[in-house]
Amino acid sequence: GAVVSQHPSWVICKSGTSVKIECRSLDFQATTMFWYRQFPKQSLMLMATSNEGSKATYEQGVEKDKFLINHASLTLSTLTVTSAHPEDSSFYICSARGAPGLQNIQYFGAGTRLSVL
């Protein structure tokens, strides 16, 4: 199956700093990428959807200025958590949906655990 690489897998940062998480589709072109947030023992909450070259569409309640999403190419999307605070600590997972043939399938990265001190 298709591979989605997410980096870093774990990051610890001080409160007030910004953190960038990368999501790459390794063997297919990701026309659409998704960013999810998962709290412990809970389901995935969709934060935003992005199409290559376009602005991301954020879900209701997600702060656009706090969670900056860039989808600059068909293989790379980034999520930047700006001025992170302890309440932003969570597990962030990216997902990518590709070209025809893969069109109906979302493939997921391994996730990034963010801990803000």
Place this chain on the structure above:
Amino acid sequence: AQSVTQLDSQVPVFEEAPVELRCNYSSSVSVYLFWYVQYPNQGLQLLLKYLSGSTLVKGINGFEAEFNKSQTSFHLRKPSVHISDTAEYFCAVRLYGFGNEKLTFGTGTRLTIIP
């Protein structure tokens, strides 16, 4: 809007016993259905999917699921589980057709295999 219900938050099963994880969905239009598995501290891995055609779909690791339109269900089954099947399982639904991008997930079922 569509929704997914996974009635069982936790399912303990003895090793080599059969298991069924239940999933029901609600939608006013046709949907695609998915089961994903999440191992600790990892992302989601696709187990199987129903897009169209045969209502019985087979996936990886010996899992299968049956789409029942009249009961709006998509239960996941395995005839004999192994320790390695211990994980969180998520059922998800996506609306049929182009332009409908979002996956809606259930709250997950934690499958614990007892040796």
